[in-house]
Structure formats: C-alpha cells, structure tokens
C-alpha cells in the first residue's frame with residue numbers, strides 16, 4: 001500500500017508540475033505540488049504555496065515543524081534574478097494607468113480649473129493607448145461634481161470635462177474607470193448615508209448608462225471606517241448603478257484599510273466584502289499595492305526584490321478560493337533595480353494568476369506630476385521612462 005501511494009504520487013509529480021510563480025499547495029489545493037526546474041514550492045500561508053525561483057534550501061531540519069521548515073525555505077529562496085521575464089503564462093484583460101489631476105487640490109473646494117485641479121491630457125492618453133494600454137482610471141472629486149451636498153445636482157462644467165475625458169478613452173476602444181477619489185469621505189467627513197451615496201451613484205451611472213466600456217469604482221481607498229459601513233456603501237453603489245439601468249458595466253469595489261492587497265484578508269475586508277451582491281455578477285475586487293516598507297507608496301525604496309509577489313499571495317488565494325475576480329487598481333515602484341525586480345515579480349504573479357487577476361493599473365499618469373517618483377505621463381515621467389518598456393511586456 002505504502003509503495004503504491006508513493007509510486008502514484010511520483011507519477012503525478014512528473015505528469016503535472018506547477019509552472020513559474022504558480023500555486024503548488026495550500027488548503028483545498030488539488031493541483032501539482034512540485035515545481036518546474038529552477039523553482040521551489042514555497043509556503044506562503046496555509047492557503048497558498050507558490051513556485052518561486054531558486055533551488056530548495058540546502059538543508060531541511062527534521063526536528064522542526066513543517067511550517068517552520070518551509071518558512072526557513074522561504075527566506076533562503078533565491079530572489080528573481082531577471083528583470084525581463086517571459087516565464088509567466090496567462091493574459092490580462094486590462095493593463096493601464098491611473099490618470100490623476102481632476103482630484104488635485106483636495107483641501108480646496110470647488111477650486112479653480114488650471115490652478116487647483118486639471119483634467120488628464122487626451123494626447124498623453126492617446127500615446128499610451130497607441131502602445132496598447134487599454135484601461136485608465138480617472139480620478140475626480142465628489143465635492144466638485146456634487147457641490148455642498150452629496151445629493152446635489154451635478155456641476156455642469158465639471159461633469160462636462162469629466163465626461164469628455166471618459167468618452168475620449170472609451171471612443172478609442174479602451175476602458176475608463178470612474179474613480180471618485182474620496183477615501184469614503186465627503187468634505188473630509190466619513191460618508192454615513194448609504195441612501196445619499198446610492199443616489200449619487202444612480203445619477204452618475206445615468207450619465208454613462210449605455211457605455212459598456214465605463215467601469216464604476218465605488219470609491220478610492222476607504223480607510224479607518226466601520227467595516228459594515230464599507231460593505232454597505234459598496235452595496236449601495238452597486239444598487240444605485242443597477243437601478244439606473246446601467247447593467248452592462250463592471251463595478252470595481254474597494255475595501256477598508258486603503259484597499260490594500262497585502263491586508264485584504266487580515267483586515268477583515270475578505271470576510272465582509274465576499275458577501276457583496278450584484279444582479280449582473282460583474283463585481284471586480286479592486287486592491288492596491290505598493291512595495292515600500294509601510295505599503296503607502298511614499299518612498300522610492302522597495303523592501304526586497306520579491307516583495308511584490310509576497311504582498312499579493314494571500315489575496316490571490318482568497319480570490320481563487322471564493323471564485324472572485326480582482327484588479328490591482330494601483331501599484332508602483334521607484335526607478336531603481338530592486339523595485340524593478342519586485343515589480344517584475346508582481347506582474348509575473350498577476351499574469352500567472354490571470355484566471356483571478358484581470359489586470360493592473362500603474363499609479364499614476366497625469367499632466368501635473370512633474371518629476372514625481374512614480375509619474376507615468378509620457379514622454380518624460382520618471383516612472384514612464386523607467387518602467388514603460390517593462391510594462392509593455394504584459395500588455396493584453
């Protein structure tokens with residue numbers, strides 16, 4: 001009996017090995033548990049082990065528990081050594097960039113066009129579309145669109161400029177994400193009226209009711225809020241959008257804790273937001289991930305060359321275990337080689353798991369970034385000149 005089991009396990013191992021960056025273990029996993037040559041199956045958490053580059057650690061300790069042993073393996077596994085990987089299989093639905101500008105001047109409302117805020121440059125967007133990027137997340141401010149009260153009539157001039165930007169993108173064949181860049185707040189106060197929020201979303205969806213290349217993103221980065229309120233606001237947005245007759249569009253929902261991928265499970269977002277309901281079944285879970293030490297995206301430094309992968313593993317496992325789809329709505333790294341390897345690993349991981357990850361959007365393009373460390377505005381943005389050639393390897 002023992003011999004037979006060993007033999008069949010051996011055969012299965014030969015017949016199906018997991019590829020580079022793919023899953024190779026975890027609770028409920030029934031696929032291959034060994035990796036292709038050059039990769040080692042590495043424990044990440046109880047739900048997810050992954051094929052990471054490198055040979056197994058030279059020694060394994062027989063006296064420690066499995067968990068300790070595999071953690072040791074994890075820390076001694078070689079980091080990805082190449083910055084141009086073609087190993088990852090799979091295909092994104094979307095790859096693109098955030099478009100910042102209309103949300104600038106976040107403490108001055110309404111603010112002046114051209115002074116506190118501006119709108120994205122359609123010619124810069126065209127440059128990106130011309131290279132194959134196909135999604136743009138357009139940030140705007142709820143206070144400028146609906147001044148004074150959330151249920152107010154939309155400001156016609158701000159709405160017109162926003163609509164022109166969105167329509168430019170979708171007419172060119174790309175997807176445009178409407179991103180109220182409000183952190184779950186309105187004039188600095190946490191939004192508590194789900195009815196008002198639903199009304200706001202119904203009105204906005206009405207403007208784009210027949211444009212199926214528009215994506216509705218309920219709000220940017222809820223944080224420090226009651227988890228039930230975050231759930232209720234997302235559900236209210238979904239209800240308002242669908243009730244307006246906008247039934248063909250994807251809806252990006254976001255979580256508490258700045259919608260971080262690395263804390264998606266530990267923060268409670270996973271357990272709560274798994275229960276969101278959309279009659280059209282077109283919810284996509286939008287998470288954000290930066291690679292600096294506190295994950296805030298405020299430093300050019302990345303923690304390590306494999307931090308991009310490490311910070312996504314639990315979220316990937318959650319998406320798959322629950323039959324959900326995700327999108328990395330914001331990510332970036334500094335213009336340096338450690339970050340470049342980390343970003344490569346992140347993109348390889350997303351792509352290898354493109355059954356659950358639909359794509360990713362760099363933070364951020366926009367006309368006013370100047371020499372901002374992550375700026376992706378063509379032709380001379382710091383992030384654009386350093387990362388465009390890498391990102392283009394992952395175009396849909």
Ligand SMILES: *[C@@H]1O[C@H](CO)[C@@H](O)[C@H](O)[C@H]1NC(C)=O
Nearest residue numbers: 113114119157158159160161
């Ligand atoms: C809209 O854009 C035009 C330029 O195209 C500008 O003159 C106007 O001030 C803008 N208004 C708002 C509210 O953004």
